[in-house]
Amino acid sequence: MQIFSESIWLVPCYALVGTTLALMWSPGIIKKTGSRPAGYINLAITCVAFAHSILALQAVWQQPVQEIRFPWLTAAGLYISFDIKISAITVGALVLITGLNILAQLYAVGYMEMDWGWGRFYALMGFFEAGLCGLALCNTLFFSYVFLELLTLATYLIVGFWFAQPLVVTGARDAFWTKRVGDLLLLIGIISLWSFTGTLNYDDLAEWSKVANLSPLTANLLCLALISGPLAKCAQFPLQLWLDEAMEGPVPASMLRNSIVVATGAYVLIQLQPVLAQSAISNLVMIGVGSFTAISASLIAIAQVDFKRTLSYSVSAYMGFVFIAVAVGANHAALLLILIHAVAMTLLYMSAGSIIISNITQDITLLGGIFGRRPVSGITFLVGAASLIAIPPLGGFWALLELGDYLLDVQPILFGVLILANGLTAFNLMRVFGLVFGGKVQAMSKRCPEVLWAMILPMTILTGVALHFPFILQQFDLLPTWANLDQNVALLLIGSSLTGLSLAAFLYLRDSKNKPVELVPSFLQKLLANDLYIQDIYRLTIVSLIGVTSKVVAWCDRYIVDGIVNLVGVGTLFSGQALKYSTSGQSQFYFLSIVLGTILLGLMFALTL
Numbered sequence: 001m002q003i004f005s006e007s008i009w010l011v012p013c014y015a016l017v018g019t020t021l022a023l024m025w026s027p028g029i030i031k032k033t034g035s036r037p038a039g040y041i042n043l044a045i046t047c048v049a050f051a052h053s054i055l056a057l058q059a060v061w062q063q064p065v066q067e068i069r070f071p072w073l074t075a076a077g078l079y080i081s082f083d084i085k086i087s088a089i090t091v092g093a094l095v096l097i098t099g100l101n102i103l104a105q106l107y108a109v110g111y112m113e114m115d116w117g118w119g120r121f122y123a124l125m126g127f128f129e130a131g132l133c134g135l136a137l138c139n140t141l142f143f144s145y146v147f148l149e150l151l152t153l154a155t156y157l158i159v160g161f162w163f164a165q166p167l168v169v170t171g172a173r174d175a176f177w178t179k180r181v182g183d184l185l186l187l188i189g190i191i192s193l194w195s196f197t198g199t200l201n202y203d204d205l206a207e208w209s210k211v212a213n214l215s216p217l218t219a220n221l222l223c224l225a226l227i228s229g230p231l232a233k234c235a236q237f238p239l240q241l242w243l244d245e246a247m248e249g250p251v252p253a254s255m256l257r258n259s260i261v262v263a264t265g266a267y268v269l270i271q272l273q274p275v276l277a278q279s280a281i282s283n284l285v286m287i288g289v290g291s292f293t294a295i296s297a298s299l300i301a302i303a304q305v306d307f308k309r310t311l312s313y314s315v316s317a318y319m320g321f322v323f324i325a326v327a328v329g330a331n332h333a334a335l336l337l338i339l340i341h342a343v344a345m346t347l348l349y350m351s352a353g354s355i356i357i358s359n360i361t362q363d364i365t366l367l368g369g370i371f372g373r374r375p376v377s378g379i380t381f382l383v384g385a386a387s388l389i390a391i392p393p394l395g396g397f398w399a400l401l402e403l404g405d406y407l408l409d410v411q412p413i414l415f416g417v418l419i420l421a422n423g424l425t426a427f428n429l430m431r432v433f434g435l436v437f438g439g440k441v442q443a444m445s446k447r448c449p450e451v452l453w454a455m456i457l458p459m460t461i462l463t464g465v466a467l468h469f470p471f472i473l474q475q476f477d478l479l480p481t482w483a484n485l486d487q488n489v490a491l492l493l494i495g496s497s498l499t500g501l502s503l504a505a506f507l508y509l510r511d512s513k514n515k516p517v518e519l520v521p522s523f524l525q526k527l528l529a530n531d532l533y534i535q536d537i538y539r540l541t542i543v544s545l546i547g548v549t550s551k552v553v554a555w556c557d558r559y560i561v562d563g564i565v566n567l568v569g570v571g572t573l574f575s576g577q578a579l580k581y582s583t584s585g586q587s588q589f590y591f592l593s594i595v596l597g598t599i600l601l602g603l604m605f606a607l608t609l
Contacts, residue, residue, distance in 0.1 A: 004052055005059040009068065009084050011049045011094050012133040015101075018045035019126035025119030035118035042122040043105045046129065050098035057091045061476070067139060067203070083201050085139035088476075089335065093136035093267075096339065097260060100346055101129045103458035107350060108252035110454030111357055117161065121250065124158045128256055135264055141190055141200040144268050145183075148233065151261055152179050158257075159249040171245035178242035179232045186229025192222050193275070202271045209274040216279075223282035226272055233265025234319040235312075237293045243316060247308040251353030254308065258315045259345040263338045266322040270331050283327045290323030291417045298424035302431065307352050307362045310432050315345060317421055318388070324417070325403050328410050333403040336478065340387065340395040343466050347384030348429075350459045351377045354451045355436060364432055369441030374450060378437045380459045385429035387466045389500075390422055390493035395469045397493070402480045404489045415489075419496045426500030434508030 022038035060066075066086040073080040105125055112121060131154060135147040160172030194200055197208045214222070235243035243262065247254060269276070269286075276282050294317045301313035318341050325334035354377045355370065356362055371378040387394045390401065400422060407415040450456070465472075473479045 002059055004055040005063075005066070005086055005091070008052070008056045008086055008091060008094070009137065011052055011056075011098070012130045012137070014045050014049040014052070015126045015130035015133060018042040019123045019130065021045075022119050022123035022126060026117070026123055035116065038119040038122045039105065039109055039112075042126050043102065043109075045126075046098055046101050046105060049129070049133070050095070050102055053091060053094040053098050056086075057088065057095055060086055060091050061088050063088075080142055080200070081140070082143055083139035084137045085202075086137075090137050094133055096342060097129065097132045097136060100256065100260060100342065101125065103346070103350075103462055104252045104255045107255070107353070107455050107458045108250070110452035111252055111353055112250060113452065113454075115250075121158075121161060121253075124154055124161070125253065125256070127154045128158070128253070128261065132256075132260055132264070135267065139202050141193070141202065141205070141268075141272070144271075145186060145190055145229075148186075148229065148264060148268070149183065151264060152176065152183065155179075155257060155261065158253045159245075161249055161253070165248070168248040171248040174245045175242040178239050182229040182232030182239060185225045189222055189225030189228070192225065196222075205272070206274040209278060212278055214278060219278040220281040223276050223279035224285065226276065227269065227282055227286060230265030230269045231289060231323075234262055234323065235316040236289050236319060236323060237296065240293065240297065240313075240316045244309055244312050247306075247312055251308075251349060251356065255346045255349040255353075258312060258349060259342040262315055262319060263322070263341065266319060266326065266334065266338060269323075269326045270334055273326055273329065273331055276326070277329070286323045286327035287411075287414065290320040290327065291414065292320075293317065294320030294324070294417060294421040295424070298421050298428065301428045302424065305363050305365050307356060307364050307432070307436070308349075310364065310428060311345070311348050311352060314388070314425055314428060315341075317425060318345075320421070321400075321403065321418065324407070324414055328406065328414070330403055330406040333399065333406060336399040336402060336473075340399045340469070343462065343469060344384045344387035344396060347380050347387065347459070347462050347466055350455070350462065351381035351384065354380075354455055354459065357455075358449055358451060364435040366442055367436045368439040369437075371437035374437075376450075376456055376459060378433070380463050381429075381433055381437065383463050383466050385426075385433065387469070388429065389426045390490075390497045392490075392494065393470050394466065395473065397490075398470060398473070398479050400493055401485060401490055404493055405480070405485045408486060408489055419492055422493060423496035423500040426497045427504045428500075430501045430504035431508050434504060438509045 018041065022042050025035040025038040068084040068086065070082040070084075071079075072082050105122065108121065108125070112118060115121070128151070131147050131150040135144060135151070138144050138147060156172050156176040159175055160168055162168045163172075190200065193205075196212075196214065197205060199205065199208070212219075232239040232242075243258070249257075276286075297313040297316040297320065301310050301317070304310045304313065318337070322334050322337050322341075325331070325337060354374065355367070359367065361367070383394075386396070388396045390397045400418065404415055404418050407418060470479060
C-alpha cells in the first residue's frame with residue numbers, strides 16, 4: 001500500500017492524460033469512430049485515479065503527514081518548489097474529487113447524448129479534475145494560485161461550451177473577469193507575503209506566523225489581499241454574480257463547479273488561517289461578508305424562478321458558512337461543511353439536470369406534478385436537500401451542529417445567523433420541490449419521460465452515499481460526539497429546518513387560490529428577484545466609471561498623443577520639403593547655410609548664458 005501513497009502525485013497526471021486523449025476527438029483528428037470514445041476513455045482513466053486514491057487513503061490513514069518537494073525554480077536567491085502534502089485530508093479530498101468526477105462524467109453520457117462536442121467537453125472535465133487534484137495535494141501558496149488560475153480558465157471554457165448562444169458568451173466572460181478582480185489582489189498579497197517570509201510553503205507560513213511581528217496596517221492590508229481571491233472564488237458578496245451567470249454551461253459541469261470548484265477558495269483560506277490570524281480586520285471582513293452573503297443569498301434564492309438559479313444562490317449562502325467558520329478558527333467544521341456540501345449539491349444538480357433535459361423550460365412556476373412520473377429525481381432532490389440542512393442523521397446536520405456549537409461559545413450572534421440562513425435554505429429547497437415535483441401537472445410537465453439509465457445510475461449511487469455518509473464519516477472518527485456538543489444547539493438547528501420546511505410545504509404543497517408570491521410586498525419581491533440590484537449598481541458605478549475613463553483616455557490618445565506625433569511628422573515633412581530647395585549644387589548656398597547655422601547656434605548659446 002505504501003507505493004500508492006508515495007505515487008499519489010500521479011493522480012492529477014491521470015486526468016491530464018485523459019484530457020490529452022479526449023482532445024484527439026475534439027478537432028476531428030480521429031473521424032471514423034465519432035466522438036464518443038473520448039468520454040469512455042476519460043471515464044475509465046478517472047476510475048483508475050479513484051482506485052489509486054482509495055488505496056492511498058488506506059495507506060496514509062492515521063499515519064504521520066508526509067511531504068514531497070519537487071524543485072521548480074532556483075535563481076538569484078529565489079527558491080520555489082512544488083510541495084505535495086500527503087495526509088488523510090489531502091488524499092481524502094482526492095477520493096471525493098475523483099469519485100464525484102466519475103459520477104458526473106457518467107451522468108454526462110446521458111445528458112450530452114445528442115451533443116456533438118464530446119471530445120471538447122470531456123477534455124475540459126479532465127482539465128477540471130487535474131486542477132482540483134493538484135490543488136488538493138499542493139502545499140505551497142504559489143502553486144495553489146497557479147491551480148486556481150487553471151480552474152478559472154477551465155470555468156471560462158466550459159461555461160462557454162455552447163459558444164453559439166449570446167448568453168453563454170456573456171456568462172463565460174463575466175465569470176472570467178469577475179474572478180480577475182480577486183485574483184489580482186491575491187497575487188499582490190502572495191508577492192508581499194514572500195517578501196516578509198521568504199517562503200510560500202503552508203507549513204513554513206504557519207511557523208512564521210507564530211513569531212511574526214508585523215505592524216497592524218501591514219498585517220491588515222496583507223491579509224485583506226489574501227482573502228480577496230477566495231472571496232471571488234467562493235461567490236461571496238460583492239463578487240457573487242458570476243456563479244449565477246455561469247449556469248449557462250452544461251449541467252454535468254455545473255455539478256462540479258458548484259459543489260467542488262466553488263469551495264477551492266475556502267480550501268486555500270483554511271490553509272492560510274494561521275497567517276490570517278495576524279489581522280483582526282480581515283477576520284471581521286470574512287465574518288461580515290460570510291454573514292451577509294449567507295442571509296442575502298438565501299433570500300435571493302427564494303425569489304428566483306429559474307431552477308438552476310435557485311440552487312446557485314444556495315451555494316453562495318453555504319460558502320458564507322465556510323467563511324464564518326474559517327474566520328472564527330473552526331477549521332474542522334469548515335472542512336466538514338465543504339465535504340457535506342459537495343455531495344449534497346451534486347445530488348441537487350443531478351435532480352435539476354434530469355428535469356431540465358426533458359422539459360423545454362427551467363421556470364419552476366411552469367412545472368409541477370412531476371414526482372409521480374420521475375420518482376428517482378424527486379427522491380434524489382429530497383435526499384440532497386435534507387443533506388444540506390440540519391435534518392438528522394444526515395451529514396448536513398452534523399456539520400452545522402459542530403459549527404453551531406463552536407459559534408455559540410465564541411460569537412452567539414453568528415449562531416443566530418446560522419439558524420436564520422439554515423431556515424431560509426430549508427424554505428427555499430422545499431419551495432422548489434413543491435413547485436417542481438408537487439402540486440398538479442402543468443402544461444410544461446405533462447410529457448416528462450424518465451431519463452436514460454446513464455443519468456439514473458449515478459443519481460441512485462450518490463443518493464445511497466448521501467444516506468450512508470454519516471456512517472462512513474463515523475468510521476473515520478470525523479463526526480462530533482453527543483457528549484461534546486450542546487443538545488440545545490441541535491434542537492435549535494432542527495427547529496429552524498423544520499420551520500422552513502413546514503412553512504414552504506404549507507404554501508407550495510397545497511391547492512390555494514392565492515399564490516404565495518402575492519404574500520410578499522412587491523418592492524421586496526423585485527429587490528430580491530433582481531439580486532438586490534447589485535448588477536445595476538455595478539453598471540451605474542464601476543462600469544460607468546470605466547466607460548468614462550476609457551473615453552477620456554481614447555480622446556487623449558487620438559488628439560494629444562497622436563496629435564503630437566502627427567505634428568512632428570508634418571514638421572519633418574515641411575522641413576524636408578523646404579530643405580530640398582537649398583540643394584541647388586551651388587557652393588555659395590551651402591556656405592551661406594553653414595554661416596546661418598553657426599550664427600543661430602551662437603545666439604542660442606548666448607541666450608542660455
